[in-house]
Amino acid sequence: MPESNKTKALPKTIIALGLEGSANKLGVGIVKHIYVDGIPDDAELVPEVVELANVRDTYNPPAGEGFLPRDVAAHHRSVIVPLLKKAFEEAKVTHKDLDCICYTKGPGMGAPLQSVALVARTLSQLWQIPLVGVNHCVGHIEMGRAITGAQNPVVLYVSGGNTQVIAYSQQTYRIFGETLDIAIGNCLDRFARVLKLPNDPSPGYNIEQYAKRGSKFIELPYTVKGMDVSFSGILSFIEKIAKTEPEKHTPEDLCYSLQENMFAMLVEITERAMAHIGSNEVLVVGGVGCNVRLQEMMGQMAEERGGKVFATDMRYCIDNGIMIAQAGALAFARGFTTPIDDSWITQRFRTDQVHVEWRT
């Protein structure tokens, strides 16, 4: 047979800087995407992903306190320049190697988002490099897919600010179920404050350690509403019993019961979404996704369905810069950029509002 006279496309490389600061972590990441046969026109983009740098600095208020937007923004402003320098050093590249600068457009806290977007905008103009505004949730999903290799998983996105069950369909990350009020991580953080647990390394991590030593299951409200969940009532309930009958329950048993109850709710709605779309894979992303007990419960459920759970470690499930670079570089490869005039931020930015052009 004669050889095809279609010439093979040249390899293409995209190097992206990612800036993340939607909550109390400031992350700077640099990623390199290699398309050995060039960027395909009509196929899903699956570049070779090379992590060049992924550095982070976390703002922790004292035990018993939460973080305030203005304090978080001040933290981000004070550490972003040294963090950028560190990232470039680690990556062994300079700004001249960058193809795009990706920043978190939302969702998140206004003041910290704004402080980081301002840096992104400044660098873009200074270095004459295009900007790419990225949805924070989509960043988590794309990084999770890239790290774990999960093909078409149901995604459970659980963090301090978000709780969503997501599945991909027709260039959209569709939300199947979500919290009706506060995020699960917010519920855990606030209960950690009631118990005066330290915020270092994170309140959720300390709750998890207490929970490991708990054994008595205290019945709490179980609030699954259709495909959605609600956590605020559970928080009020457990706060009340922790304060009014402290002699009856140990902090360890309270943490244990809180985790068991809320995680069971999450596993239930995730399983329902899996049954619904006929997928056996589940990918857990977001800060609460680091919780080993949650991964274990999700794994048991997936195993019973003949499937598998995919999770990442603290480098990727906790907010970070490289996930923004990852999602931004994919959008950029499809020609997406954010003009300076549109380089604003938004506290509300739903996962399903992003046109996922890099998938088919």
Added chain:
Amino acid sequence: MTSEQVLLRQGAEARVYKTEISGRPVVAKQRFSKTYRHPDLDRKLTRGRMNQEARSLKRCLDNGILVPQVVRVDKDASTLFIEYIEGQTLKEWILGNDDEAKESDQISAMAEDKAVDLYVLERAFISTHPNSEKLFALVLEAYKAENTDVASAVLKRLEDVRQRGRKRDMTG
């Protein structure tokens, strides 16, 4: 007691078998235990949901709504035995009929609960059968026609449920 069981389908919460009780064909819906959750929680949810389903079916029958009759409730085995009805499943029916829609039945008296149920049904329609918005619109029309008294309150609440909590967009 019961004769041989043939598995019809497994869902997220239960396995559904076809079997017989005293020569009568029945469906056995067995809620299986979930190993991932605490045994106390598992027992509470499994029992509560089975009882609720049995009660709801009975209430439907008492009110003249055609549903399968409850034949037996086996608490120890978490199994509900209901009358076997020959025919298509709703899913098969939807896949085969794009022009008309039937409607589900409600139990709770609260507009809130009814609206949430409708919302769940709406999402189930759209996520399983993309572009089935028209079909769901027919469901709502049928709902309106059948339940004139409560329908307007429930449909108004459905608007709220759609917009609830975090479901608002970035312009809100």
